[in-house]
Amino acid sequence: MSMQERIRSVEERIAAACDRSGRKAEDVHMIAVTKYVSLDTAREAFNCGLSNLGENRWQDAQEKWLALSGGEQASNDGKPVWHFIGSLQTNKVKDVIGKFTYIHSLDRLSLAEAIHKRAAQLGINVPCFIQVNVSGEESKHGLQPEELSAFLDKLADFPGVRPIGLMTMAPYESKPEDTRPVFRALRQLRDEIRATSAHAEDLIHLSMGMSNDFEVAIEEGATWVRLGTTLVGKEEE
Ligand SMILES: *Cc1c(COP(=O)(O)O)cnc(C)c1O
Numbered sequence: 001m002s003m004q005e006r007i008r009s010v011e012e013r014i015a016a017a018c019d020r021s022g023r024k025a026e027d028v029h030m031i032a033v034t035k036y037v038s039l040d041t042a043r044e045a046f047n048c049g050l051s052n053l054g055e056n057r058w059q060d061a062q063e064k065w066l067a068l069s070g071g072e073q074a075s076n077d078g079k080p081v082w083h084f085i086g087s088l089q090t091n092k093v094k095d096v097i098g099k100f101t102y103i104h105s106l107d108r109l110s111l112a113e114a115i116h117k118r119a120a121q122l123g124i125n126v127p128c129f130i131q132v133n134v135s136g137e138e139s140k141h142g143l144q145p146e147e148l149s150a151f152l153d154k155l156a157d158f159p160g161v162r163p164i165g166l167m168t169m170a171p172y173e174s175k176p177e178d179t180r181p182v183f184r185a186l187r188q189l190r191d192e193i194r195a196t197s198a199h200a201e202d203l204i205h206l207s208m209g210m211s212n213d214f215e216v217a218i219e220e221g222a223t224w225v226r227l228g229t230t231l232v233g234k235e236e237e
Helices: 003-021 039-047 058-069 090-096 109-122 145-155 176-196 214-219
Strands: 029-033 052-055 081-084 102-106 126-131 161-167 205-207 224-227
Touching: 003 039, 003 214, 029 039, 039 052, 039 058, 052 058, 058 081, 058 090, 090 109, 102 109, 102 161, 109 126, 109 145, 109 161, 126 145, 145 161, 145 176, 161 176, 176 205, 176 214, 205 224, 214 224
Parallel strands: 029 052, 029 224, 052 081, 081 102, 102 126, 126 161, 161 205
Antiparallel strands: none
16 A cells, blocks of 8 residues: 555544544544654655654654754644654653654653753743553553642643643554553543643643554544554564
8 A cells, every 4th residue: 555545544544433433533633653664654654744753762763853854943834743652761851852842651750850851941841641551551651540630730840841631552452442441541531630630721632542443542532643554554674
């Protein structure tokens, strides 16, 4: 399949999932995760209209970022909007903040503090998703759901960090339907926290759903889906 055909097919599947759940397709945004593909393929994806690109490691993203965004501030017109979706080491914050517009993996206060300091130096604030480990798998990063409220209260000390939503990863399931409880739980957590926390008024978005399970995630309220394999493909090294 060509890139155009893959994009068309994913858009149709998103539209169908929105229809099934009474949602508007324009409320669901796609991130093209380019971590498995070359610079040329990432450029093709961008040129085909995929303006939001996601990477999970700065070391691997660097070449693509430099080529496509050329050293200036991220999110200018005519350049990709970059999403950092992988776990972020504190010592990489200086590389990533200012280049990646969105951080999807805020999972600890020490990281919030580092992002805040770097953001203050740059005179920006950084929209962040708080990663929550809903499935309870030990291998997954993220706060425990019951830690979220206190975490949000403490984030108020770091105004360079702007919490805009929650992110989770579901375990891989051979039947995507089996991921539904994880996505539903993240949505319920967002709804609860917005109703009860003084610091949650901007906590609107849900970053959830990958190639295997994005349709279920959309039915459960995803506003950002992170798609690698099914959208831009996977190339061998
Ligand atoms: C790799 C990755 C994705 C995309 O994976 P696919 O299954 O190829 O769509 C999404 N989110 C995160 C956090 C990832 O690391």
